[in-house]
Amino acid sequence: MSDVLVLVELVDGAADRLSLEALAFAGTLCDRLGGGAIHAALIASADDAAAAAGALGGFGVSTLHAIAHERLDAYAPQAWATGLAAVAAAAPFAAVIGPGSERGTEVLAYLGAMTSAPMAANVLDVRPGERWSITRQRWAGSLLEEAWLDGLPHLLTVAAHAVPEPAPATGASPATVVALRPALDDADLVARVIAIESSASDRVELAEAKIVVSGGRGLGSPAAFAMLDELAGLLGAAVGVSRVATSLGWRPHAQQVGQTGTRVAPDLYIACGISGAIQHMVGCKSAKRILAINTDRDAPIFDKATYGIVGDVHQVIPAITAEVRRARGA
Amino acid sequence: MRILALVKRVPATGGRITLAADGRSIDTTYLGFVVSPHEECAVEEAVRLAEAHGGETVVMTLGPAESADQLRDALAIGIDRAVHLETDGSDWDPLATSAAIVDAIRDLEAEGGPFDLILVGNESADAGGYQVGIRVAVALGRPCVNGAKALDVDGGVARARRQAKGGWEVFEVPLPAVVGVREGINLPRYPSVPGRLRAKKKEIARLVPDRRAGGPELIRMRLPVEPDRAVEMLGSGPEATSRVLEILREVGAL
Numbered sequence A: 001m002s003d004v005l006v007l008v009e010l011v012d013g014a015a016d017r018l019s020l021e022a023l024a025f026a027g028t029l030c031d032r033l034g035g036g037a038i039h040a041a042l043i044a045s046a047d048d049a050a051a052a053a054g055a056l057g058g059f060g061v062s063t064l065h066a067i068a069h070e071r072l073d074a075y076a077p078q079a080w081a082t083g084l085a086a087v088a089a090a091a092p093f094a095a096v097i098g099p100g101s102e103r104g105t106e107v108l109a110y111l112g113a114m115t116s117a118p119m120a121a122n123v124l125d126v127r128p129g130e131r132w133s134i135t136r137q138r139w140a141g142s143l144l145e146e147a148w149l150d151g152l153p154h155l156l157t158v159a160a161h162a163v164p165e166p167a168p169a170t171g172a173s174p175a176t177v178v179a180l181r182p183a184l185d186d187a188d189l190v191a192r193v194i195a196i197e198s199s200a201s202d203r204v205e206l207a208e209a210k211i212v213v214s215g216g217r218g219l220g221s222p223a224a225f226a227m228l229d230e231l232a233g234l235l236g237a238a239v240g241v242s243r244v245a246t247s248l249g250w251r252p253h254a255q256q257v258g259q260t261g262t263r264v265a266p267d268l269y270i271a272c273g274i275s276g277a278i279q280h281m282v283g284c285k286s287a288k289r290i291l292a293i294n295t296d297r298d299a300p301i302f303d304k305a306t307y308g309i310v311g312d313v314h315q316v317i318p319a320i321t322a323e324v325r326r327a328r329g330a
Numbered sequence B: 001m002r003i004l005a006l007v008k009r010v011p012a013t014g015g016r017i018t019l020a021a022d023g024r025s026i027d028t029t030y031l032g033f034v035v036s037p038h039e040e041c042a043v044e045e046a047v048r049l050a051e052a053h054g055g056e057t058v059v060m061t062l063g064p065a066e067s068a069d070q071l072r073d074a075l076a077i078g079i080d081r082a083v084h085l086e087t088d089g090s091d092w093d094p095l096a097t098s099a100a101i102v103d104a105i106r107d108l109e110a111e112g113g114p115f116d117l118i119l120v121g122n123e124s125a126d127a128g129g130y131q132v133g134i135r136v137a138v139a140l141g142r143p144c145v146n147g148a149k150a151l152d153v154d155g156g157v158a159r160a161r162r163q164a165k166g167g168w169e170v171f172e173v174p175l176p177a178v179v180g181v182r183e184g185i186n187l188p189r190y191p192s193v194p195g196r197l198r199a200k201k202k203e204i205a206r207l208v209p210d211r212r213a214g215g216p217e218l219i220r221m222r223l224p225v226e227p228d229r230a231v232e233m234l235g236s237g238p239e240a241t242s243r244v245l246e247i248l249r250e251v252g253a254l
């Protein structure tokens, strides 16, 4: 038994990035299992699945299970898990794998709960054997854990961006679509999305920003953030903050970068008056470059920064802003 | 309304994590302890809901003797009662944790009536298993909404919103229900001095839970290999500013 089942999420008809990463992870696992097939499960009509079957074949999927039901028009985590369980019940799988998305994690947790089986979230590596061992993230990736993962199938989700963005193979045959209508209970559909509210905002989205200017306790007061807003405005940057700035009520939580805030991956991250606690740094470690401005040369952030300025933000930031204005004026 | 909040004691690590010699835990010799920010918000939300609707709030943790400190923190901001499932401090997996919590909830509900709402964090800060709340909900046969950044309770229905790409997903579930909350749902208050004094005098109900076999089973922890960046110090006067301008040009900001 060496086939593996992967939950795939479609966005605008195509598998999203984290689902492709899960498929790539499954490919490695199948190799280690001595050559199993990759099955994918979609919550979608057979027609939508057929439309995605060609592309998914390129990502190694042999069989595509289209889990369709007239009551599955809106996202309902327990119903998705029931659908996935129905696929897993029909054929023996060595593992059921979810993408490292909010939904992937949630659905796999339901599957674990419904079958009283262990589930490991945010897995980076899996070593099948007599007993499988895994490496997974704790503390949002600041610490790794090796653990035994038992259960058949083994249940896990793949940590986001643990594998590079996969590229499709050319000339692969499309996946074979198999439709399945799971038996759903009312109880499976109690928690479901009843509405989507869009929140239009003209502010630069923190998660996608090319430049982020962030401030922490070192700014000293909420008023001091005006200078970050000004510099960010000039640079077309987003403003970020540390948790101290949000828990003191200086700034809204939507701007918090870190383990319990937003993860950013800009070309440049400017950290002003931020010490560099690990829970902050997991939120910005994907930045290509980090510029730290801090009065304390021994602040941990200087170990993680590309550039450092030892100085008072109240002097350094206005000086940079003035220079930017001068350069723009020229 | 009866509300239960579940919290877990974790070390407040600073700039670096150091592991204990056996590699199975964090060296906490010089560290303070907190609960996850998500759970702080769950506790705050419980207190606010009870303030608005009346009723009783209970906080519960499974953890070592010292976790009583975190229960007292919750009592200090207005939680009525605390329950401690005391362990020897070793790492409990999510299956064992949720099984023990479910047993304790059943006992508490047999005594004092059902909890309308069980509030958990979206994920624990240390293990980040993303599952204890869901396991508790499934075992009790109650609906569960995760990732809540807004929660309203009205007429026996909980309405929760969670962030999704470009907007919000809205869930509505009948009570009793389990809701996993995220930091940002509220701004937790700081305890007052009288609150702290009151919390100190309160009795904490203590139970020693059975440990069920579960998983995943911890083998060891290790630190990720992430080489420090070799920092280039830019000075501290005007020369630093002109170097910053060069960097801004290199990243295309000017």
Ligand SMILES: Cc1cc2nc3c(=O)[nH]c(=O)nc-3n(C[C@H](O)[C@H](O)[C@H](O)COP(=O)(O)OP(=O)(O)OC[C@H]3O[C@@H](n4cnc5c(N)ncnc54)[C@H](O)[C@@H]3O)c2cc1C
Residues within 6 Å of the ligand: A215, A216, A217, A218, A219, A241, A242, A243, A244, A245, A256, A257, A258, A259, A260, A261, A262, A272, A273, A274, A275, A276, A277, A278, A279, A280, A283, A293, A294, A295, A296, A299, A311, A312, A313, A314, B011, B012, B013, B014, B034, B035, B036, B037, B125
């Ligand atoms: C489970 C958990 C999750 C967490 N999640 C997050 C998270 O998502 N995001 C987050 O940010 N934190 C998070 N934290 C908190 C984190 O551990 C730190 O407490 C926090 O990041 C510190 O914020 P800070 O750097 O602004 O403040 P401090 O650590 O107090 O640092 C302030 C810095 O400013 C410097 N400074 C002071 N004055 C000046 C000046 N005039 N000019 C320049 N520099 C100056 C000081 O030298 C110091 O280095 C979390 C903690 C836990 C336990």
Ligand SMILES: Nc1ncnc2c1ncn2[C@@H]1O[C@H](COP(=O)(O)O)[C@@H](O)[C@H]1O
Residues within 6 Å of the ligand: B006, B007, B008, B036, B038, B039, B060, B061, B062, B063, B094, B097, B119, B120, B121, B122, B123, B124, B125, B127, B128, B129, B130, B131, B132, B133
């Ligand atoms: N030992 C514990 N004691 C009490 N609550 C817990 C414990 N572990 C986890 N929880 C709750 O379950 C949530 C999710 O935990 P986890 O599944 O570990 O990510 C946490 O935010 C807590 O609210």
